[in-house]
Amino acid sequence: MHCASVRDMKLRALARLSVLLLAAASLASFAQPQRATNRSTNPLVRSSQKGGSLALERTFSAGEMSQFRIQLSVRSEVEGEQPETIGAKTYVHPFARSGEQLVSWRATVHILSVAADGSADVEETLDDFSVATGDASPAGDSEAGKLEKALEEMAAEWVKPETRTLRYRETRAGQLLGLQPAGVPQLAEAAPPLLTLWLLRALRPAAALPERAVAFGERWQEPRSLKLEGWTDVRAFESGEWIEPIRAGDSPAALEPAARLMVVQQFQAKITAGAEKSPEGAADGRFHAESLSTISLGDGRVLAATRSATRELSWTLAPVAGLDRLPEFRARLSVQVEIEECHGSCTSIDDRAHD
Numbered sequence: 001m002h003c004a005s006v007r008d009m010k011l012r013a014l015a016r017l018s019v020l021l022l023a024a025a026s027l028a029s030f031a032q033p034q035r036a037t038n039r040s041t042n043p044l045v046r047s048s049q050k051g052g053s054l055a056l057e058r059t060f061s062a063g064e065m066s067q068f069r070i071q072l073s074v075r076s077e078v079e080g081e082q083p084e085t086i087g088a089k090t091y092v093h094p095f096a097r098s099g100e101q102l103v104s105w106r107a108t109v110h111i112l113s114v115a116a117d118g119s120a121d122v123e124e125t126l127d128d129f130s131v132a133t134g135d136a137s138p139a140g141d142s143e144a145g146k147l148e149k150a151l152e153e154m155a156a157e158w159v160k161p162e163t164r165t166l167r168y169r170e171t172r173a174g175q176l177l178g179l180q181p182a183g184v185p186q187l188a189e190a191a192p193p194l195l196t197l198w199l200l201r202a203l204r205p206a207a208a209l210p211e212r213a214v215a216f217g218e219r220w221q222e223p224r225s226l227k228l229e230g231w232t233d234v235r236a237f238e239s240g241e242w243i244e245p246i247r248a249g250d251s252p253a254a255l256e257p258a259a260r261l262m263v264v265q266q267f268q269a270k271i272t273a274g275a276e277k278s279p280e281g282a283a284d285g286r287f288h289a290e291s292l293s294t295i296s297l298g299d300g301r302v303l304a305a306t307r308s309a310t311r312e313l314s315w316t317l318a319p320v321a322g323l324d325r326l327p328e329f330r331a332r333l334s335v336q337v338e339i340e341e342c343h344g345s346c347t348s349i350d351d352r353a354h355d
Contacts, residue, residue, distance in 0.1 A: 055211050057172040058300035060120035064111045066301075067346040068205045070126075071338040073134060074154065074187065075100040076147045080329035083320050090320065092327065097141060099148035100134030101155040103185070106346050107205060117172075124166040124183075124204070128347060129159035150188050158185040174208040174300075176201065187333065190275040192228040194267065194287045195311040195333055202307045205339050207261055207293040209300060214242050214259055226267060230274030231285055236267040245297070257297040265289045271313070280318040281326065287311050303341050310334040 079096040106128040112121040133152070168179040184200040187193075201208075212220065221239035228234055243260040271283035289309035293302050315329040 054213050056209050056214050056295070056297070056300050058170070058174055058209065059118065060111050060114045062111055062114050066109050067342040068107045068109070069104065069340050069342060069346055070107050070203060071102070071104045072203065073100060073102050073336040074151055074185070075134070075334045076151055077332045078147070078330070081327045083327060097144035097147060098135070099144060099151045101151040102132045102134050103155050103158060104130045109205065119169055119171045122168055122170050126164040127162060129162070131155045131159055154185050154187060170206060174206055176204065176206065189311065189333060192231060195309055195335065198289055198309050199335055202291065202309070202337050205302045205305065205341070207291070207295055207302050207305070210240055216242050216244055216259070218242070228269060230271060230277065231269035232272045234267060234269040239264045258294050258303055259297055261293045261295055263291045276313055278315045278317065281316045284314045302339065305337070305339040307337040308335065
Protein backbone atom coordinates (compact mmCIF):
# COMPACT_ATOMS: atom_id res chain seq x y z
CA MET A 1 0.00 0.00 0.00
CA HIS A 2 1.37 3.43 -0.95
CA CYS A 3 2.28 5.90 1.80
CA ALA A 4 -0.32 8.39 0.60
CA SER A 5 -3.15 5.84 0.67
CA VAL A 6 -2.11 4.66 4.15
CA ARG A 7 -2.06 8.25 5.34
CA ASP A 8 -5.48 8.99 3.84
CA MET A 9 -6.94 5.82 5.36
CA LYS A 10 -5.68 6.76 8.81
CA LEU A 11 -6.87 10.36 8.57
CA ARG A 12 -10.34 9.15 7.54
CA ALA A 13 -10.33 6.70 10.45
CA LEU A 14 -9.37 9.47 12.85
CA ALA A 15 -12.11 11.72 11.52
CA ARG A 16 -14.66 8.93 11.95
CA LEU A 17 -13.78 8.82 15.64
CA SER A 18 -15.59 12.14 16.00
CA VAL A 19 -18.49 11.27 13.68
CA LEU A 20 -19.68 7.78 14.77
CA LEU A 21 -22.95 7.99 16.67
CA LEU A 22 -23.74 5.60 19.52
CA ALA A 23 -27.11 3.85 19.23
CA ALA A 24 -29.36 4.91 22.09
CA ALA A 25 -30.38 1.33 22.77
CA SER A 26 -26.85 0.49 23.85
CA LEU A 27 -27.16 2.95 26.74
CA ALA A 28 -30.51 1.86 28.09
CA SER A 29 -29.10 -1.20 29.84
CA PHE A 30 -26.29 0.70 31.56
CA ALA A 31 -28.01 2.75 34.27
CA GLN A 32 -25.40 4.50 36.43
CA PRO A 33 -25.37 6.09 39.87
CA GLN A 34 -27.07 9.42 40.14
CA ARG A 35 -28.23 11.93 42.63
CA ALA A 36 -31.21 13.34 44.42
CA THR A 37 -31.62 15.79 47.27
CA ASN A 38 -32.81 16.13 50.83
CA ARG A 39 -32.54 18.75 53.52
CA SER A 40 -33.93 16.60 56.31
CA THR A 41 -33.04 17.44 59.88
CA ASN A 42 -31.86 13.88 60.45
CA PRO A 43 -28.53 13.89 62.25
CA LEU A 44 -25.52 12.83 60.20
CA VAL A 45 -27.01 10.62 57.49
CA ARG A 46 -28.29 7.28 58.64
CA SER A 47 -25.20 5.09 58.57
CA SER A 48 -24.80 1.41 57.90
CA GLN A 49 -22.37 -0.54 60.02
CA LYS A 50 -19.90 -2.54 57.97
CA GLY A 51 -16.88 -4.17 59.54
CA GLY A 52 -17.33 -2.21 62.74
CA SER A 53 -17.28 1.19 61.01
CA LEU A 54 -19.93 3.59 59.78
CA ALA A 55 -20.44 4.29 56.07
CA LEU A 56 -22.21 7.37 54.75
CA GLU A 57 -25.60 6.79 53.10
CA ARG A 58 -28.09 9.03 51.34
CA THR A 59 -31.38 10.14 52.89
CA PHE A 60 -34.31 11.64 50.99
CA SER A 61 -37.43 13.68 51.79
CA ALA A 62 -40.49 13.38 49.55
CA GLY A 63 -41.33 16.67 47.87
CA GLU A 64 -37.83 18.13 48.30
CA MET A 65 -36.53 20.24 45.38
CA SER A 66 -33.10 21.69 44.59
CA GLN A 67 -31.34 23.29 41.62
CA PHE A 68 -27.87 22.93 40.15
CA ARG A 69 -25.86 24.56 37.41
CA ILE A 70 -24.21 21.97 35.14
CA GLN A 71 -21.41 22.85 32.72
CA LEU A 72 -20.01 20.41 30.19
CA SER A 73 -16.96 20.73 27.94
CA VAL A 74 -16.46 18.17 25.15
CA ARG A 75 -13.11 18.21 23.34
CA SER A 76 -11.93 16.10 20.40
CA GLU A 77 -8.24 15.95 19.43
CA VAL A 78 -6.13 14.08 16.88
CA GLU A 79 -2.38 14.19 16.48
CA GLY A 80 0.12 12.20 14.52
CA GLU A 81 2.90 12.08 11.97
CA GLN A 82 2.43 12.56 8.25
CA PRO A 83 5.09 10.96 6.01
CA GLU A 84 6.31 12.99 3.03
CA THR A 85 8.89 11.91 0.47
CA ILE A 86 11.14 14.56 -1.06
CA GLY A 87 13.60 13.19 -3.58
CA ALA A 88 15.28 10.11 -2.08
CA LYS A 89 14.35 10.94 1.53
CA THR A 90 11.15 10.46 3.51
CA TYR A 91 10.34 12.90 6.30
CA VAL A 92 7.72 13.00 9.04
CA HIS A 93 5.70 16.14 9.74
CA PRO A 94 3.82 16.16 13.05
CA PHE A 95 0.28 17.56 13.08
CA ALA A 96 -2.38 18.28 15.71
CA ARG A 97 -6.04 19.19 15.31
CA SER A 98 -8.77 19.87 17.87
CA GLY A 99 -12.29 21.12 18.44
CA GLU A 100 -14.27 21.95 21.60
CA GLN A 101 -17.86 22.74 22.55
CA LEU A 102 -19.10 24.15 25.86
CA VAL A 103 -22.64 23.55 27.07
CA SER A 104 -24.35 24.82 30.24
CA TRP A 105 -27.79 24.18 31.72
CA ARG A 106 -29.86 24.21 34.89
CA ALA A 107 -30.95 20.95 36.55
CA THR A 108 -33.95 21.01 38.89
CA VAL A 109 -34.25 17.86 40.99
CA HIS A 110 -37.55 16.86 42.59
CA ILE A 111 -37.90 13.92 45.01
CA LEU A 112 -41.26 12.47 44.02
CA SER A 113 -41.50 9.74 46.67
CA VAL A 114 -39.43 7.67 49.11
CA ALA A 115 -39.80 3.88 49.31
CA ALA A 116 -39.68 1.73 52.43
CA ASP A 117 -36.06 0.77 51.68
CA GLY A 118 -35.05 4.46 51.64
CA SER A 119 -34.61 4.73 47.85
CA ALA A 120 -36.26 7.62 46.02
CA ASP A 121 -38.15 8.21 42.80
CA VAL A 122 -36.53 11.28 41.24
CA GLU A 123 -37.57 13.69 38.52
CA GLU A 124 -34.81 15.82 37.01
CA THR A 125 -35.70 18.71 34.69
CA LEU A 126 -33.05 20.27 32.44
CA ASP A 127 -33.54 23.75 30.96
CA ASP A 128 -31.89 27.17 30.46
CA PHE A 129 -29.37 25.74 27.98
CA SER A 130 -26.44 27.71 26.56
CA VAL A 131 -23.81 26.69 23.98
CA ALA A 132 -20.42 28.17 23.05
CA THR A 133 -17.38 27.13 21.02
CA GLY A 134 -14.16 26.61 22.92
CA ASP A 135 -10.52 26.54 21.79
CA ALA A 136 -9.93 24.83 18.45
CA SER A 137 -7.37 24.45 15.66
CA PRO A 138 -6.63 27.48 13.45
CA ALA A 139 -9.30 28.28 10.88
CA GLY A 140 -8.83 26.87 7.40
CA ASP A 141 -7.82 23.32 8.37
CA SER A 142 -10.43 21.11 6.68
CA GLU A 143 -9.72 18.07 8.88
CA ALA A 144 -10.02 20.15 12.05
CA GLY A 145 -13.26 21.53 10.62
CA LYS A 146 -14.68 18.00 10.59
CA LEU A 147 -13.96 17.65 14.29
CA GLU A 148 -15.59 21.00 15.05
CA LYS A 149 -18.64 20.23 12.92
CA ALA A 150 -19.23 16.89 14.67
CA LEU A 151 -19.07 18.57 18.10
CA GLU A 152 -21.37 21.41 16.99
CA GLU A 153 -23.94 18.88 15.82
CA MET A 154 -23.70 17.01 19.13
CA ALA A 155 -24.28 20.21 21.13
CA ALA A 156 -27.14 21.38 18.90
CA GLU A 157 -28.91 18.02 19.29
CA TRP A 158 -28.48 18.07 23.08
CA VAL A 159 -30.05 21.51 23.53
CA LYS A 160 -32.75 21.10 20.86
CA PRO A 161 -35.61 20.53 23.33
CA GLU A 162 -35.85 23.62 25.53
CA THR A 163 -36.74 21.32 28.44
CA ARG A 164 -35.77 17.71 29.12
CA THR A 165 -37.38 15.64 31.87
CA LEU A 166 -35.68 12.53 33.26
CA ARG A 167 -37.11 10.07 35.78
CA TYR A 168 -35.14 7.42 37.63
CA ARG A 169 -34.69 5.77 41.02
CA GLU A 170 -31.76 6.46 43.32
CA THR A 171 -30.73 4.12 46.13
CA ARG A 172 -29.24 5.07 49.47
CA ALA A 173 -25.82 4.04 48.14
CA GLY A 174 -26.11 6.54 45.27
CA GLN A 175 -26.82 3.93 42.59
CA LEU A 176 -29.16 4.94 39.78
CA LEU A 177 -31.80 2.72 38.21
CA GLY A 178 -33.85 3.41 35.08
CA LEU A 179 -32.02 6.39 33.57
CA GLN A 180 -32.62 6.57 29.82
CA PRO A 181 -30.34 7.69 26.93
CA ALA A 182 -31.96 11.15 26.99
CA GLY A 183 -29.80 11.84 30.05
CA VAL A 184 -26.55 12.19 28.07
CA PRO A 185 -25.44 13.95 24.84
CA GLN A 186 -24.86 11.59 21.93
CA LEU A 187 -21.07 11.59 21.75
CA ALA A 188 -19.19 10.46 18.66
CA GLU A 189 -17.84 7.27 20.18
CA ALA A 190 -17.45 3.77 18.79
CA ALA A 191 -18.06 0.67 20.91
CA PRO A 192 -17.34 0.15 23.71
CA PRO A 193 -18.99 3.47 24.72
CA LEU A 194 -16.91 3.99 27.88
CA LEU A 195 -17.02 7.78 27.87
CA THR A 196 -20.73 8.02 27.11
CA LEU A 197 -21.66 5.59 29.87
CA TRP A 198 -19.40 7.36 32.36
CA LEU A 199 -20.89 10.71 31.40
CA LEU A 200 -24.43 9.41 31.91
CA ARG A 201 -23.63 9.25 35.64
CA ALA A 202 -21.17 12.16 35.82
CA LEU A 203 -23.75 14.70 34.59
CA ARG A 204 -26.02 13.91 37.51
CA PRO A 205 -25.52 15.77 40.80
CA ALA A 206 -25.02 12.49 42.68
CA ALA A 207 -22.21 10.22 43.82
CA ALA A 208 -21.85 6.50 44.42
CA LEU A 209 -21.04 6.31 48.12
CA PRO A 210 -18.37 3.78 49.17
CA GLU A 211 -19.13 1.10 51.75
CA ARG A 212 -16.17 2.32 53.77
CA ALA A 213 -16.38 4.73 56.65
CA VAL A 214 -15.58 8.41 56.14
CA ALA A 215 -11.93 8.31 57.17
CA PHE A 216 -9.89 11.21 55.80
CA GLY A 217 -6.64 10.42 54.00
CA GLU A 218 -7.18 6.65 53.80
CA ARG A 219 -6.86 5.75 50.11
CA TRP A 220 -8.21 2.49 48.70
CA GLN A 221 -7.70 0.79 45.33
CA GLU A 222 -9.45 -2.21 43.83
CA PRO A 223 -8.95 -4.07 40.52
CA ARG A 224 -11.90 -4.31 38.15
CA SER A 225 -12.76 -7.24 35.89
CA LEU A 226 -14.14 -5.95 32.59
CA LYS A 227 -15.15 -7.50 29.30
CA LEU A 228 -15.13 -4.82 26.61
CA GLU A 229 -16.20 -5.28 23.00
CA GLY A 230 -13.15 -5.38 20.73
CA TRP A 231 -10.73 -4.69 23.62
CA THR A 232 -8.52 -7.48 24.97
CA ASP A 233 -5.95 -7.81 27.77
CA VAL A 234 -7.97 -5.29 29.79
CA ARG A 235 -6.31 -3.93 32.93
CA ALA A 236 -8.61 -1.85 35.11
CA PHE A 237 -8.76 -0.41 38.59
CA GLU A 238 -10.73 2.03 40.69
CA SER A 239 -9.37 3.99 43.63
CA GLY A 240 -10.85 6.45 46.06
CA GLU A 241 -10.22 8.64 49.08
CA TRP A 242 -12.14 10.84 51.48
CA ILE A 243 -10.44 14.25 51.63
CA GLU A 244 -10.55 16.90 54.37
CA PRO A 245 -13.94 18.50 55.08
CA ILE A 246 -14.83 21.85 53.59
CA ARG A 247 -13.95 24.82 55.81
CA ALA A 248 -16.17 27.87 56.16
CA GLY A 249 -15.61 30.32 53.34
CA ASP A 250 -14.08 27.78 50.92
CA SER A 251 -17.16 27.67 48.68
CA PRO A 252 -20.95 27.95 48.67
CA ALA A 253 -20.98 24.29 49.67
CA ALA A 254 -19.40 25.32 53.00
CA LEU A 255 -22.81 26.34 54.30
CA GLU A 256 -23.02 22.95 56.02
CA PRO A 257 -20.63 20.19 57.17
CA ALA A 258 -19.25 18.41 54.12
CA ALA A 259 -16.38 16.29 52.87
CA ARG A 260 -14.78 15.63 49.48
CA LEU A 261 -14.83 12.23 47.83
CA MET A 262 -12.18 11.58 45.16
CA VAL A 263 -12.69 8.59 42.84
CA VAL A 264 -10.33 7.57 39.99
CA GLN A 265 -11.11 4.96 37.32
CA GLN A 266 -8.69 3.70 34.68
CA PHE A 267 -8.76 1.04 31.93
CA GLN A 268 -6.04 0.03 29.48
CA ALA A 269 -6.29 -2.57 26.71
CA LYS A 270 -5.27 -3.74 23.24
CA ILE A 271 -7.80 -3.04 20.46
CA THR A 272 -8.16 -6.19 18.40
CA ALA A 273 -11.56 -5.76 16.70
CA GLY A 274 -14.15 -3.19 15.75
CA ALA A 275 -14.12 0.17 13.96
CA GLU A 276 -11.07 1.38 15.87
CA LYS A 277 -8.77 -1.53 15.06
CA SER A 278 -5.80 -0.46 12.97
CA PRO A 279 -5.80 -2.03 9.45
CA GLU A 280 -2.07 -2.55 9.93
CA GLY A 281 0.20 -2.17 12.94
CA ALA A 282 -1.19 -2.08 16.51
CA ALA A 283 -3.84 -0.10 18.42
CA ASP A 284 -4.14 0.57 22.15
CA GLY A 285 -7.03 2.04 24.15
CA ARG A 286 -6.99 3.92 27.44
CA PHE A 287 -9.72 5.40 29.62
CA HIS A 288 -9.03 7.64 32.62
CA ALA A 289 -11.63 9.40 34.78
CA GLU A 290 -11.53 11.47 37.96
CA SER A 291 -14.40 12.72 40.08
CA LEU A 292 -14.08 15.09 43.04
CA SER A 293 -17.46 15.49 44.74
CA THR A 294 -18.30 17.66 47.73
CA ILE A 295 -20.84 15.69 49.78
CA SER A 296 -23.01 16.82 52.67
CA LEU A 297 -22.35 14.98 55.92
CA GLY A 298 -25.91 15.82 56.90
CA ASP A 299 -27.79 13.79 54.25
CA GLY A 300 -25.22 12.51 51.73
CA ARG A 301 -26.27 14.72 48.82
CA VAL A 302 -23.81 16.26 46.34
CA LEU A 303 -23.23 19.99 46.86
CA ALA A 304 -20.67 20.48 44.09
CA ALA A 305 -18.44 18.37 41.85
CA THR A 306 -15.63 18.58 39.32
CA ARG A 307 -15.33 15.57 37.02
CA SER A 308 -13.27 14.75 33.94
CA ALA A 309 -12.63 11.77 31.70
CA THR A 310 -10.58 10.96 28.59
CA ARG A 311 -10.86 8.13 26.09
CA GLU A 312 -7.58 7.86 24.16
CA LEU A 313 -6.68 5.66 21.22
CA SER A 314 -3.12 5.18 19.93
CA TRP A 315 -2.16 3.61 16.62
CA THR A 316 1.33 2.41 15.66
CA LEU A 317 1.37 1.81 11.90
CA ALA A 318 3.32 -0.58 9.74
CA PRO A 319 6.81 0.50 8.62
CA VAL A 320 7.07 3.13 5.90
CA ALA A 321 9.97 2.95 3.45
CA GLY A 322 12.55 5.62 4.23
CA LEU A 323 11.56 6.08 7.89
CA ASP A 324 13.70 4.72 10.72
CA ARG A 325 10.73 4.40 13.09
CA LEU A 326 7.03 3.54 12.93
CA PRO A 327 4.52 6.36 12.33
CA GLU A 328 2.12 7.02 15.22
CA PHE A 329 -1.36 8.52 15.48
CA ARG A 330 -3.38 9.40 18.57
CA ALA A 331 -7.02 10.44 19.09
CA ARG A 332 -8.59 11.73 22.28
CA LEU A 333 -12.21 12.41 23.19
CA SER A 334 -12.45 14.11 26.57
CA VAL A 335 -15.10 15.73 28.75
CA GLN A 336 -15.09 17.96 31.81
CA VAL A 337 -18.10 18.51 34.07
CA GLU A 338 -18.68 21.22 36.67
CA ILE A 339 -21.64 20.91 39.07
CA GLU A 340 -22.65 23.40 41.73
CA GLU A 341 -25.79 23.65 43.81
CA CYS A 342 -27.58 26.97 43.40
CA HIS A 343 -28.17 29.24 46.38
CA GLY A 344 -30.56 31.85 45.06
CA SER A 345 -30.37 32.59 41.33
CA CYS A 346 -29.45 29.61 39.15
CA THR A 347 -29.11 31.32 35.77
CA SER A 348 -25.44 32.27 35.77
CA ILE A 349 -23.18 30.38 33.36
CA ASP A 350 -19.47 30.00 32.82
CA ASP A 351 -17.86 33.17 31.43
CA ARG A 352 -16.66 31.18 28.39
CA ALA A 353 -20.25 30.77 27.24
CA HIS A 354 -20.42 34.55 26.69
CA ASP A 355 -17.62 34.53 24.13
